[in-house]
Amino acid sequence: MSDAGAVIPPLTGIVTGGTRGIGLGLAAWLLRRGASVAATYRRDESEAENARRVLAECLSPQAGLLVLQGDAGNPDEVDRQYQRVRRELGPVNVLVNNAGLMPRGNLETITDSIWRETIRVNLDSAFYWTSRVVPDMKAAGFGRIVNISSIAARGGGVIGPHYAASKAGMIGLTRYAARELGPAGITVNAIAPAFIGDAGVFRDWNPDQKARLQEQVFTPRIGRVEDVVRAFAYLIDSPFVTGVTLDVNGGAFMI
């Protein structure tokens, strides 16, 4: 009997979309735990600058930190980023596929190009990054891959068909990868959040708008990034949990 995947080595993680919201919270948690971390982003330099400051405060003495620009949905940029991460931080054993787009629309208003762009950024990116890091995780006999899906994967949600399809696709990828990689000591799981009030579009909503979100959940408050971090911490420390989707949405998945 092998104990592959059960003894947690020093962690080196990549968090796509790690410069704000949920990704920033997960990157900060990894750093506070002593990990080296690469947080990626695509466009927003001022958020990246802020993330550099926030994340540097969480950095342990022996650990490293990179905040890297690059499109997670572009395989050449993923290759370029991973080479740099390996060179400067070493092989990666934690991957968080978190980068996501949420343009709103319905079956009649979503153009072909918005469909393709959403699938490319939300879903293709998870395949590109997963396929790149797997050889190093296999060589180490340890890995944790966490895909940030959404409640929309289950109930369709309100963002649109492109978003729901991308997030449901992530769950299929999670389950397939969990089967293939489990024997190598690599767990693959998803987290399906909803109504995380300090992330994404909700971050800028006023208290009246947020009160409407409260009507969607069964808990006394809507979600916070820290709630997703708690689920993530559980998955990192759980060698016998793989292929699951953790609902972090105040019970809204029951609606």
Ligand SMILES: NC(=O)c1ccc[n+]([C@@H]2O[C@H](COP(=O)([O-])OP(=O)(O)OC[C@H]3O[C@@H](n4cnc5c(N)ncnc54)[C@H](OP(=O)(O)O)[C@@H]3O)[C@@H](O)[C@H]2O)c1
């Ligand atoms: N907030 C919620 O309630 C909620 C609910 C369900 C699911 N989620 C999921 O959780 C994940 C994070 O959401 P969030 O609310 O924290 O969003 P957010 O605050 O908008 O953050 C998104 C992050 O992704 C980055 N990003 C976007 N496109 C990228 C690309 N092509 N390549 C690399 N990075 C990219 C953004 O950086 P740039 O802007 O610089 O590109 C930013 O760092 C998403 O996958 C989202 O679908 C969130």
